[in-house]
Amino acid sequence: MQVASIQNDYQINVTDMPIPALPPKGALIRVLGCGLCGSDLDKLVHKKASPGSVLGHEIVGVIEALDDEHPDGWQLGSRLVSAHHVPCGHCHYCLNDSESMCRQFKETNFHPGGFSQYLALSEQHLKSTAFKIPDAISNEEASCVEPLACVLRGVRRGGTQINGSVMVIGLGFIGLMAAQIYQNDGAAVYGVDLDPARNQLGMAEGFLMAAFHPVEQSEQLHDTLKRHTPTGKVDTVFLSVVNNTTLTLALDLVRDGGTMIVFTSGPAGTSIDPSRLYFREINLITTYSPALIDLKNAAHIIANRKINITPLISHRLPLQDIQQAVHLYQSGQAIKVFISMGDIR
CATH class of the missing domain: 3.40.50.720 (NAD(P)-binding Rossmann-like Domain)
Incomplete structure (x- = not known):
């Protein structure tokens, strides 16, 4: 599959990577698109991520494969969004409304990042941070659930x-x-x-x-x-x-x-x-990142169009043009760039 990965010179280019394996009790997601976030630029510009890393977390995708023991409520072909970090729900941080400080929260993520044609979604993600998206909601709107939750x-x-x-x-x-x-x-x-x-x-x-x-x-x-x-x-x-x-x-x-x-x-x-x-x-x-209640409320707001997202999506670009997307953000020309994925090679 194609991914946008960080190079040794901290440019971001499209390269090839094997499609990830189906995780136990999880799902393989065909990514439809992913929003470019300011935190992605921060990791790129300030070299906070390692070369070879795949950025992106504001994903919308379709379930391509499901483990036989997946959590209830999911089917092949379900269109969904998911946040990338999953709190444990029972540590001191989680019990005191500090889920984004939970140690599990910080350790969990997508594999690889959202700027890829496929990614693996764990059982934990399917249970806690993934939400189905109504047919009437566009991919661009759907990808905004996680930043809205923030x-x-x-x-x-x-x-x-x-x-x-x-x-x-x-x-x-x-x-x-x-x-x-x-x-x-x-x-x-x-x-x-x-x-x-x-x-x-x-x-x-x-x-x-x-x-x-x-x-x-x-x-x-x-x-x-x-x-x-x-x-x-x-x-x-x-x-x-x-x-x-x-x-x-x-x-x-x-x-x-x-x-x-x-x-x-x-x-x-x-x-x-x-x-x-x-x-x-x-x-x-x-405020750093959302709690589960904020993700749930954001999914509801987007699904019911309680706010107007569409005017804020200033640019829509294919994965191959992700370096241009970075330039649009850095130059202040873009409000929000949505990166769409191409067909598998």
């Missing part, structure tokens, strides 16, 4: 506010999904991005009350919050981009006693003054 966990950990207001900093794929989730929960949602096109997209699709360039429209931004929020600032800031500039902006926009949700890592040297958090009683929440 967003849901961040929103859940941050809590909701009475007559709440939210500022989303960074209107990429994650930020625009988060905006819709907050909006569905009844919050007034605003956005900030350096790219006018992304601000316009959020406004045109109705995901945001207003969107601003943080520098060129700074005065308008603050005036809007003063006129439309009880405190002149927002209750919650959701950061899908983290650096010293966005952290400073978040502290400027969040009200006393409010919440900052950090969804992503930042570059080395990124810092925040703890005194500014302490004296203003700012809640700093981080």
Whole structure:
């Protein structure tokens, strides 16, 4: 089969690999497509993955083969999505809503990654993290279950506010999904991005009350919050981009006693003054990966189109063009790239 693997020079190229064996009590999945995630780029650009690795975890596929002792509810030909990590469900982390810190969670994964024509799905995946997808839902929409679950966990950990207001900093794929989730929960949602096109997209699709360039429209931004929020600032800031500039902006926009949700890592040297958090009683929440309840809720939201995914899929490319997909992300041209798989050789 064909896979997109990391080369010694940390380019990503299409190469050949044997089709994986059918795992005990598991399934062999024919991958239909896989979304390119920012974490894939992080592993590639910062050389966090080893040469030969196959990235990709936002998969949608079809069951090609099933072990005779597979878990109930699955059949040949079932179209599904699955998250790549599986928590154990009974360790101290799992019992205290920290499933993404579970040691089994960190050790489990797909074999190989999602940028392959086939992958092996374990019994654990079929039992816990895999979901059937209705026929009416496109492959592109289906592939977004796992990243949406990550967003849901961040929103859940941050809590909701009475007559709440939210500022989303960074209107990429994650930020625009988060905006819709907050909006569905009844919050007034605003956005900030350096790219006018992304601000316009959020406004045109109705995901945001207003969107601003943080520098060129700074005065308008603050005036809007003063006129439309009880405190002149927002209750919650959701950061899908983290650096010293966005952290400073978040502290400027969040009200006393409010919440900052950090969804992503930042570059080395990124810092925040703890005194500014302490004296203003700012809640700093981080979120890394979803729990099982978030995956279940995300699958339900996607299956019932409770948010609009389609406008966020900016590019659709075949596996052979994955290096172009990486370039589109790095250059800021792409919001979300969906990689589709070709026929087996």
